[in-house]
Amino acid sequence: MLTQAARSFSLAMVELSQERDILEPVKLAAEELLASLRVSELREFLTHPKIPSQGKKEILLKLVPTDTPLEFSNFLQLIIDRHREKLLVPIMENIIDLTLKQWGQEIVELISAQPLSDVEKQRIAESLSKTWGKKVSLKYRVNSVLIGGIIIRHDDQLIDGSLAGQINALKQHLFENTELPI
Template identity: 35%
Template structure:
């Protein structure tokens, strides 16, 4: 549900950014804010705390980010605070980045593996996928030990499952269907 809400905020911000020809600048500012919140657990706790007033939260963010973020991003933060949606800033950034990349002709790809890939492996994978798809890619790598092995690709809204866990689930389903037949 929060993803849908985050998309709405990101779309509104993206439309403003397009009008002002500031897509890259606003994306960079959003990154700065999200990183600042991710790196400071105390700040994040204050922002998420229900007993801290909206005015205090807005004043705090204003002081912290007034030199790193423009009016559009600060207004978005104020709006999120007013609507008690402080927790979705990362999702707004993700949705905004997706829209910006789409505008640039860059395809977002999320690669999930059981173990971390080395830098060279990431680059090779990005190059091979980009060539196969005929697009420039923005690759995001995640590690999830639950997939056991193999690779899980999310390209846009499509999911390609080449994981051992996925194959085991498929076998399990085949066995269930086989028993019923």
């Protein structure tokens, strides 16, 4: 969930990156840092109250590429100074999303019951791109609770192609088209 603080931090970084024409390297640094932050031990280290801020800053700066813009490195240090370490993941995710939107891409969440191959994800992205007339960037995840099928979320739109969604749609259709005896 994106908090107002995470939204504000990420928006400020993207706006500064646009002004300085460093949006692409900032996005790449955010992606690399986000991949590292997926490790729970690292997140625990960065959010531990007994770890000095300087130690947290040093670790963060080692996790980004060496050619990372100074503005992004300073931004990471500011997050630590403001004690917002817990927001690092949503901030990095939103920096990436805002950058993609800035480049005219649609952010679409794809949820499947089983892992999809890269080819399957690519076909879905291409199909959605043709449908919407814009390049689509997929955020993919597996939800093992689904019995089968996929769910696509785009802004406020939900396309439920899951097995449960199809059964519910069929049930609703039958209910609406069946006259009940009085």
